[in-house]
Amino acid sequence: MKRSDDALATIALVSRLCADELRPLKASEFWKLMAKPDSRPSDLLGMSAGDLTSDDGFSTVLAERLVALLGRATSLAFEIERLQHSGIKAITPFDEHYPNCWSDRLGAKAPPLLYAAGAAELLDCRGLGVVGSRDVSPDGAEVAVAAAQSAASRGLPLVSGGARGVDQLAMNSALDSGGTVVGVLADSLARKLRNADIRAAIHDERIVMCTPYSPDAGFSAGNAMGRNKLIYAQAALTLVVASDNGKGGTWSGATEALDNKFGRVAVWRGPGEGSGNEILDRRGAAPVATIDELKSLLDGDGPLTGADVPPSNGHLEQRTLFDDQPAVL
Structure with a gap:
């Protein structure tokens, strides 16, 4: 190169x-x-x-x-x-596939360097961001899955952070539905690439995993806070499935995005929402109570009344694409 x-x-x-x-x-x-x-x-x-x-x-x-x-x-x-x-790959603003939306939305907070593996051309596309708690409820898990399916059906990349809970559920659902994924990591990119399923998705050109931190850098809360803004900047719209009230990474990322206008923010207001979702609604996030309303926001039509998220069919087994151990939610 x-x-x-x-x-x-x-x-x-x-x-x-x-x-x-x-x-x-x-x-x-x-x-x-x-x-x-x-x-x-x-x-x-x-x-x-x-x-x-x-x-x-x-x-x-x-x-x-x-x-x-x-x-x-x-x-x-x-x-x-x-x-x-x-x-x-090491990608700078002077290379092909650097996300120009990061510079446009984040200004001086945009990282001048990111490391990426996989289909880097996906970084040129705005997608649907889906974020939320690691300890998501079964109802919230169904929302994350359904939102990812909606993105895949529209040909939009699913943008998330690769953490346990909402992130992994949404990213796996997008791939299972034939969609594509942009994973913005706060953890070691090199370690993620040792996962055989991730390597297979990269081979099929359906995923790009990227990080603004050194590829061998492990997870830290500071890295996660710095990473969150990139998800909002990358997405055409980001859905907050479940957030704590006043604490946690999901809350910090959503309020930062709202306060600084890093991107369009929607918040789930139905079964499975977190204790902070109502407050995010009051702070300016677009309330979404059905997946049809989410689809309308993606299409630019505003919220509409539509069918609810399909009911949970019991425990949802989380696939292991982004983690070494399965979790039953």
Whole structure:
């Protein structure tokens, strides 16, 4: 894969792949660096700290930091090649398939680098986001499954985070229904790719798994909070199936998206909803009480009265595409 100088410079500036003491640029720092008209990362290549302080007005500390980061090119080339052999692509805003909707909706909060495995072209498509509690009820589980089926029937990718509960149920349902999936992870992408079912879905070009964090980075609450906004930005509409009130990752992600207008947010207001769903409704999320209402929102027609979600037929066994152990809900 031949890369532009802009892409290579971006990777050098923001990547954490190298085991060194350098502090890569945060997203906000990178976009501030690019804020001048016609600025491009490649403009910094080959410049000394003195050049950057005299020509661009950078402080000495920042100039020396930029030069050191850009000097990692050789080490990073080996790391990028290693990732490519394992099926993982490094994608910057200067590469094909970077989600432009992230830049449009998130601005300086958009990650300048993501790692992706699978059908990267799915990142060019707006989909249906489905998020919710890990400890989802049987009724809530049926909602997640039905919502994913609706996305698949419309040819929309299902966008979610790969966590246990609502995320996994929706993503598996989309694949079972012949649909496609965009998984935005807060956990190790490399570990997920060891799952045979995920590899099969990648081979069939029906899924892309991506993360803004290093591919080997494990789960953390901070990573999950940073990841949530990407789901809302990627989706044409995101349905919150079940949220706690005032706490938890689902609540934080939904309220952040509503407050910052990261994307359109709908909230389930029927059997299986969480204690925070009513509050999200009051805060501006579009209430949805039937799957037909969700379909109408997806079609841009607003909520309509329609058939309820099909009743639960007992315990729903969660398939193991995104986890090593099955769970009975």
